[in-house]
Amino acid sequence: MGFLRIEAVSRTFPGVRGGAPTPALERTDLVVEDNDFIAILGPSGCGKSTLLRIVAGLDAPTTGRVLLDGQPVAGPGPDRGMVFQSYTLFPWLTVRENILFGPRAAPEAADALIARVGLRGFEHHYPKMLSGGMQQRTALARALANGPKILLLDEPFGALDNQTRSLMQELLLGIWEADRKTVLFVTHDIDEAIFMANRVAVVSARPGHIKHELKVALPHPRHYTMKTTPEFSRAKAELTEHIRAEAIKTAQMEL
Amino acid sequence: MSFEPLKPVARGARVFLGAAFFVLLLVLWAALTFGGVIPDLFLKDPVYTLVTGYHLFADFGFARDVGITVWRVVGGFIVAAAIGVPLGIAMGAWKPVEAFFEPFVSFARYLPASAFIPLLILWAGVGETQKLAVIFIGSVFQIILMVAVIVGSTRRDLIEAAYTLGIESAGIVRRVMLPGAAPQIAETLRLVLGWAWTYVIVAELVGADSGIGHMIMDSQRLLDTGQMIFGIFCIGVIGLVSDTAFKWVNQRLYPWAF
Numbered sequence: 441m442g443f444l445r446i447e448a449v450s451r452t453f454p455g456v457r458g459g460a461p462t463p464a465l466e467r468t469d470l471v472v473e474d475n476d477f478i479a480i481l482g483p484s485g486c487g488k489s490t491l492l493r494i495v496a497g498l499d500a501p502t503t504g505r506v507l508l509d510g511q512p513v514a515g516p517g518p519d520r521g522m523v524f525q526s527y528t529l530f531p532w533l534t535v536r537e538n539i540l541f542g543p544r545a546a547p548e549a550a551d552a553l554i555a556r557v558g559l560r561g562f563e564h565h566y567p568k569m570l571s572g573g574m575q576q577r578t579a580l581a582r583a584l585a586n587g588p589k590i591l592l593l594d595e596p597f598g599a600l601d602n603q604t605r606s607l608m609q610e611l612l613l614g615i616w617e618a619d620r621k622t623v624l625f626v627t628h629d630i631d632e633a634i635f636m637a638n639r640v641a642v643v644s645a646r647p648g649h650i651k652h653e654l655k656v657a658l659p660h661p662r663h664y665t666m667k668t669t670p671e672f673s674r675a676k677a678e679l680t681e682h683i684r685a686e687a688i689k690t691a692q693m694e695l
Numbered sequence: 696m697s698f699e700p701l702k703p704v705a706r707g708a709r710v711f712l713g714a715a716f717f718v719l720l721l722v723l724w725a726a727l728t729f730g731g732v733i734p735d736l737f738l739k740d741p742v743y744t745l746v747t748g749y750h751l752f753a754d755f756g757f758a759r760d761v762g763i764t765v766w767r768v769v770g771g772f773i774v775a776a777a778i779g780v781p782l783g784i785a786m787g788a789w790k791p792v793e794a795f796f797e798p799f800v801s802f803a804r805y806l807p808a809s810a811f812i813p814l815l816i817l818w819a820g821v822g823e824t825q826k827l828a829v830i831f832i833g834s835v836f837q838i839i840l841m842v843a844v845i846v847g848s849t850r851r852d853l854i855e856a857a858y859t860l861g862i863e864s865a866g867i868v869r870r871v872m873l874p875g876a877a878p879q880i881a882e883t884l885r886l887v888l889g890w891a892w893t894y895v896i897v898a899e900l901v902g903a904d905s906g907i908g909h910m911i912m913d914s915q916r917l918l919d920t921g922q923m924i925f926g927i928f929c930i931g932v933i934g935l936v937s938d939t940a941f942k943w944v945n946q947r948l949y950p951w952a953f
Contacts, residue, residue: 455763484900496859497858497859498855498858498859515858516858516859517859517861517863518853518859518860518861520859521859521860522855522856522859524852524855524856527849528852528853528855528856530853530856530857530874530875531951531952532874532875532877532949532952533874533951541857541860541870542861543860543861543862544861554799564746566951568951569885575872579856582860583859583860586860588849592859638738
């Protein structure tokens with residue numbers, strides 16, 4: 441079955457000014473079970489964000505289809521909440537108004553989420569008054585408040601400094617451990633993928649396809665100290681080999 | 696005071712520097728006229744100009760001229776904004792609308808409003824309609840194009856974020872494009888209002904029997920440079936006041952943008 445099914449999805453971008461078309465994503469299949477946390481790991485420019493955008497409905501696949509809960513994805517919708525790498529809070533709305541932006545967001549749920557992501561006292565601040573980490577916490581709360589079936593995260597902590605990123609990972613993991621909301625998480629950070637996900641799908645260099653999958657055997661609830669366990673190191677060594685091979689391919693393509 | 700690039704200047708110093716320019720200008724003007732460097736026929740001294748200004752208001756009902764000119768600018772500008780802002784928004788948001796209007800508006804934008812005055816006098820006479828029409832023609836195309844560009848450059852990622860929250864296409868315009876563009880649209884209107892002032896004077900130089908421009912034209916016939924300078928000075932003061940007021944309102948309306 442599978443809660444989210446990505447079936448034979450590929451994406452080719454048409455050539456610019458008569459140039460050759462660019463294949464961004466090769467035939468990709470992926471099945472995500474309900475309440476699972478999957479990380480899509482790959483070097484930059486491998487098409488992993490394209491895959492997530494197709495699931496979100498922001499981009500259409502050249503071939504194949506995406507099914508969520510048995511329904512084919514035809515465009516963006518509130519059943520798939522998304523957090524972007526760039527800061528996408530609406531600058532004219534306060535933190536609370538941003539969280540209430542989605543048509544399904546209810547005031548009580550919004551207030552609970554504000555407390556959950558540690559933004560009490562900042563409800564009436566405008567985004568420009570917040571740090572990057574606080575903006576991404578608001579964006580996460582905004583996506584959750586709208587009650588999506590699945591959460592799509594496109595390198596949401598990519599622009600944050602290391603310390604803030606670690607705290608954000610723990611925050612998101614805590615939320616997932618409490619709710620078990622299905623998550624599809626795109627990242628190029630190996631540690632982040634292992635620490636957060638139950639399963640890591642490694643995407644090859646462009647044109648991307650899933651070339652390896654790894655089940656992360658770390659138990660929940662996870663604590664940051666797990667990043668130094670032998671289990672973690674083994675997973676990291678395995679993924680590093682795969683990612684390194686792909687990164688080298690990418691680098692050679694650019695030379 | 697430091698001259699590091701982009702380093703802000705304290706509020707007090709800012710006011711002082713701004714006022715200092717006016718004082719220096721006045722000193723220079725006084726020196727040139729009282730010192731006899733410029734003959735009195737070409738440029739009257741500041742004291743004479745001020746006294747003339749007093750007489751204009753006290754004896755010649757100049758306040759009425761000022762009121763009429765302000766009314767023409769504001770009237771023509773409001774009509775231009777009422778048509779230009781919605782059309783600009785539609786062009787920015789919906790590309791077929793843009794494709795339909797953009798070539799014409801870009802063409803019309805380059806037609807100088809003053810070139811229409813003879814035609815407009817023929818069509819609308821020398822009454823108020825003609826004056827308002829000059830302001831309207833001078834402002835509306837600028838407003839349309841600038842608003843269209845502002846709305847069209849709404850951040851893509853904000854639109855995508857709204858889509859993933861379940862907002863439909865009509866809601867994108869209302870809930871993302873409009874609120875996001877509002878402060879810049881207001882700033883555009885402030886800019887265009889300033890331009891409208893230049894058109895009104897031109898309109899009043901030809902075929903008018905009232906207004907600041909008409910007064911300046913009359914003064915030229917009498918070779919009264921004092922009155923002419925006072926008239927120009929009045930326009931500057933009104934412009935400064937309306938600009939400051941506009942800025943103040945914008946900052947109150949859109950605290951998140953400033």
